[in-house]
Amino acid sequence: MNGKRTGAVRLATVVAAIAAMVWGSAGTAAATEYRPYTMIPGHTYTLGEFNGIQCAGQLTSGIQTPDYRPGVALFGTTFFPFFTAPCAVELQVNWHNLDTGERGTATSRVVTFTRSSFQPSESTGDFFEIATKPGRVVFTVNTGSLHHVAAPAVEVRVPG
Incomplete structure (x- = not known):
């Protein structure tokens, strides 16, 4: 029984150490580290x-x-329809450059097509660039x- 308890304590210590590394350093790393890809958390229904x-x-984006693309953000999105009908959605990406004060909206039309009457439509997407400076x-x-x-x-940092 003592061996099981020691193993559980070791496991808890390892999990705590990993959690401290992940969450403890995330605040400082996020402020200074440049990340060339950012997944937008959550979805737009x-x-x-x-x-x-x-x-x-x-929509997942x-x-x-x-x-190698200074002043440009490359935006990718996937639209996954829940039913079998072919359909489209107009995607609107609003952006605001906090350093220059400039803002704008980029739009894209994402279309899906039906595979059969019993299978959901395939997910489709679009990939376009936004000149934000x-x-x-x-x-x-x-x-x-x-x-x-x-x-x-x-919020992301667009390189210059």
Whole structure:
């Protein structure tokens, strides 16, 4: 019984050490470390074009800020419809450069096609660039139709 308890204590110590490394250093690393890819946490749930339930689905998005594209953020998104109907959604990416004060909205139309009457439509996506200029840029995701944003605004550093 003492051996089982010692093993459990060791396991708890290792888990605590890993948690301290992950969460303890995240605050300082996030402020100073440059990350060329940022996944937007959460999803945007939408009814798609024409606000029809047959086009209900979710958007998942991410941002790339590679050094070889100064002043540009590369935005990628995937739209996964919940049902079998072919549909489309207008994606709206709002951005605000905190260093220059500039802001704008980039739009993209993502279309899905049906595979069969019994299988859900395939997820599709789009990949486009947004010229934000270098600096700290905040991004938010919306759609042109009824939607619920479960994804918070994300700040990234666009290299110069």
